[in-house]
Structure formats: C-alpha cells, structure tokens
Amino acid sequence: MYRTTRTMAALVLTALLGACGGTQAGSGGTPPSTPGTPQPGHATPYTMTGTVKNAAGQPIAGAEVWADNTLYYNMNALGTTDAQGRYTIALPRDQIGTWRAGGRVKTKYAGQWYDLSLVPDSGVAFATDAGAVRHFTLRISGERPDGGEYGGKLYPYFGGAGGDFDMDRVEFTLTPDGPLIDGSAGQVLKRHLDDTMVRDIPIGEYVVTARYVPDGGPARPMVLMGRDESAYSPSTTITFHDSPSYGLFADLTVSLAP
Structure with a gap:
C-alpha cells in the first residue's frame, strides 16, 4: 500500500503491493517470483527489500516497514515482514523524489502494547529507479543517533x-x-x-x-x-x-x- 497524505494513489498502491509480493507475517512463504524480483543483497530498480531482525539476529515477523518519499509529505510505500523477517516493497515508477527507509513493530508484552521503532542499516536516501536493500534491527537499548536511548x-x-x-x-x-x-x-x-x-x-x-x-x-x-x-x-x-x-x-x- 501507499499513503499520500492518505489520499493520493490509494488505488494504485493496492495493485503495486500485490505486484511486489510482500508476504504477511507468519505466512512462512517466499514472496512470489515476479520479473525484477530482487536477489539477496542486491538492489533492484523500483524496489526496496531487506530483512528485520532483533539484536541477536533472530527474524521478526509482522513488522511494518516503509519507504518514505523525501519530496512529498506523508507519501509512503508500505510492506510487512514474513515469518523469516523478509519484506519486499514495490516503488511507484511515476513519482519523482528519493526515498528513505523506516519501520516499526507493534507487539504485546506483559499485558500491554508497545510500538517500537526499527533501525535501518542506512539512512541514506535512494532514487526510485535505483532501488535499495535496507535491513532493519529492533534495538531495545543503546544510544539513538539523534540523542537519548532505546532502553x-x-x-x-x-x-x-x-x-x-x-x-x-x-x-x-x-x-x-x-x-x-x-x-x-x-x-x-x-x-x-x-x-x-x-x-x-x-x-x-x-x-x-x-x-x-x-x-x-x-x-x-x-x-x-x-x-x-x-x-x-x-x-x-x-x-x-x-x-x-x-x-x-x-x-x-x-x-x-x-
């Protein structure tokens, strides 16, 4: 899905995500093979892909990740990790600007819900036609790049x-x-x-x-x-x-x- 001030391209997004093969958490399956399916570790044009893991390297299913357009306010391409912590997001080919990766995971623990930020391995913006591989880590302690701590x-x-x-x-x-x-x-x-x-x-x-x-x-x-x-x-x-x-x-x- 995509959000564009939560209005722009709502219909296009559904189709795009269907094409990207983003798998829901717990499915345990591999995203369908489509033309341009990214290879592990290699960026593919018009695609952001990667994994989400905890600090011990264990995969996290059901995490929400996104590519945030740096030109348009609140325009995001969204994806969800599968049981192996993998995700694939298709980027719209008709939008200008670059993208930055972001993510979060919602989890219930000790009887209450938490909404925790994910840390991408690179904060560098990337062009749509270049694509990117962005791996995320869930950190629950340590210093934040912008100050403060995750703990x-x-x-x-x-x-x-x-x-x-x-x-x-x-x-x-x-x-x-x-x-x-x-x-x-x-x-x-x-x-x-x-x-x-x-x-x-x-x-x-x-x-x-x-x-x-x-x-x-x-x-x-x-x-x-x-x-x-x-x-x-x-x-x-x-x-x-x-x-x-x-x-x-x-x-x-x-x-x-x-």
Whole structure:
C-alpha cells in the first residue's frame, strides 16, 4: 500500500503491493517470483527489500516497514515482514523524489502494547529507479543517533518512612522476569542513578531490589513500592509504560528497610 497524505494513489498502491509480493507475517512463504524480483543483497530498480531482525539476529515477523518519499509529505510505500523477517516493497515508477527507509513493530508484552521503532542499516536516501536493500534491527537499548536511548528509564521516588538517605548511593538490582520484549534473554543489571533516573534499561519485565551503600559505611537493605502497590516489600516487579513526555519509563518508591 501507499499513503499520500492518505489520499493520493490509494488505488494504485493496492495493485503495486500485490505486484511486489510482500508476504504477511507468519505466512512462512517466499514472496512470489515476479520479473525484477530482487536477489539477496542486491538492489533492484523500483524496489526496496531487506530483512528485520532483533539484536541477536533472530527474524521478526509482522513488522511494518516503509519507504518514505523525501519530496512529498506523508507519501509512503508500505510492506510487512514474513515469518523469516523478509519484506519486499514495490516503488511507484511515476513519482519523482528519493526515498528513505523506516519501520516499526507493534507487539504485546506483559499485558500491554508497545510500538517500537526499527533501525535501518542506512539512512541514506535512494532514487526510485535505483532501488535499495535496507535491513532493519529492533534495538531495545543503546544510544539513538539523534540523542537519548532505546532502553527504558526507571524513576525512583524518595520514601522517607525508614529515615533520610542519599538516593545517589542506592544500588538497584534488576533481574529479568522472563525473556525481554524482543524475545532475547536479559541479564541481571546493577545500576545507580544517572541524574534523576536509571537510564537505558533493555525493555522487559524486571524484579527490582535495592540496597543503600553509604560512603564509608555498611550496606543497608531497602524496601520498594510499585506504582500500583500500597505497601513496601523487599522487591517489586516493573514494566515500562509509554509517555509522550518521558518515553518508555517505570517508577517506584524506595525507602530504607525498618
């Protein structure tokens, strides 16, 4: 399909996508062979093709990818990955301008939906008659090229029930509670605050514990309370919520243990 301010070429797009052989997620099939079908690793005129994988190299089915026209506002050629993470998009031959690759994947995890950006292996625009091969990776941690991180943020709030303490001296331990959002196995993380938050946590569900490590003194246990909890306990489980202001974040309250 194509979108042109969601009006232009709506009928043409359906035909074009039918010709491009874009396979739906989970079909497990190879896109139909048509004249000009791209060979792996080689660009074919009027076509964008490639794969979508997670950081471990595993294919992602059902991801939405697009070629975005750099001249016309909101004009996109769309495609969806198959069970092997492959896609093929036919580009309209009658449109001027160049194209840039983009993509996203929607997935339900820990009871809520996430809309995650895909990272193309090249951000260079390409001409319609040249075509392009663009491979995407789903990144759930690490630095973004335009600033910030792909991972989630944890905001701890001060709970003074157990006495005063320096939040910068709190050591948080995050233990993955099952696979992360991309299906990969997570690692146990030990983190301190960076400014007012724990930054760039790979997106997943975690059991969190904490201890207070004062400068020159013995470590002390801490208790935690999640956003939907009404009492402190030695641990709490967090998932990340999406906010227009904060991005993917989780929060909790922390206090010295009695």
